[in-house]
Amino acid sequence: MTTTDVTATPPEDAVEALAVRVRGAKRTFAAELAPVRALRGVDLDVRNGEFVAVMGPSGCGKSTLLNIVAGLDTVDEGTVEVAGERVDNRDENWLARFRRHHVGFVFQFFNLLDGVSALDNLIMPGVLAGMKRRAAESRARDLLDLLGLGDRTRQVPAVLSGGQRQRLAIARALVNEPTLLLADEPTGALDSEGGMEVLELFRRLHDDGQTIIMVTHSPDVAAGAGRAVLMRDGRVEP
Numbered sequence: 001m002t003t004t005d006v007t008a009t010p011p012e013d014a015v016e017a018l019a020v021r022v023r024g025a026k027r028t029f030a031a032e033l034a035p036v037r038a039l040r041g042v043d044l045d046v047r048n049g050e051f052v053a054v055m056g057p058s059g060c061g062k063s064t065l066l067n068i069v070a071g072l073d074t075v076d077e078g079t080v081e082v083a084g085e086r087v088d089n090r091d092e093n094w095l096a097r098f099r100r101h102h103v104g105f106v107f108q109f110f111n112l113l114d115g116v117s118a119l120d121n122l123i124m125p126g127v128l129a130g131m132k133r134r135a136a137e138s139r140a141r142d143l144l145d146l147l148g149l150g151d152r153t154r155q156v157p158a159v160l161s162g163g164q165r166q167r168l169a170i171a172r173a174l175v176n177e178p179t180l181l182l183a184d185e186p187t188g189a190l191d192s193e194g195g196m197e198v199l200e201l202f203r204r205l206h207d208d209g210q211t212i213i214m215v216t217h218s219p220d221v222a223a224g225a226g227r228a229v230l231m232r233d234g235r236v237e238p
Ligand SMILES: Nc1ncnc2c1ncn2[C@@H]1O[C@H](COP(=O)(O)OP(=O)(O)OP(=O)(O)O)[C@@H](O)[C@H]1O
Pocket: 029, 030, 031, 036, 037, 038, 056, 057, 058, 059, 060, 061, 062, 063, 064, 065
């Protein structure tokens, strides 16, 4: 028998070390027939530097959870804290600033700017966040090198492979050195090779201390994360 008291409140420093703390989060969407209760009381803790995979059946609320952590959507009830700060019930200006400084978001279908080069895809978000163009370009080049795309700076996304495009999208998400890297099925549109490329990259970023929350349907991809949580019917399973 262990004497560890699992119900004890974590010590103060453990609480401070949380990157994400969600308590009792509820989110209901209006729909034609009946309201959809996408989140029904989600509790989730993610420590700084953790790499967490979120799994669960389609419609269980994974994307909704990621969106409320990202400040892309807001809860109806409950609290959401990122880096010790409440992000629920903020106005759109505050959330836009929060996203620029704290959140890097990676989408299933990349959402890159098709008409511009890989380099410009990275420079733009930096400039939008207030970096000087030179600094943004230098950061963009560093990231492209880091992510193995250093020889692709002038190419447009269309000529890159799926895995390369997603690595470019991850680079873009990292431009502003986000507190959180959030990814919604980042390997969902890739073949297994491209998926493993992306997973390897996440693992490297995690080794360097990046906090990552990744939604995935793939048990193989989830196995590469440090921890997997399972959602069902709008809740995180204990
Ligand atoms: N903007 C919205 N308006 C109405 N209903 C929504 C909206 N966003 C999500 N929903 C509904 O909320 C529920 C949860 O959706 P969510 O996208 O979070 O699921 P998911 O777990 O990400 O599913 P998938 O694995 O298919 O991506 C679903 O029933 C979905 O139809």
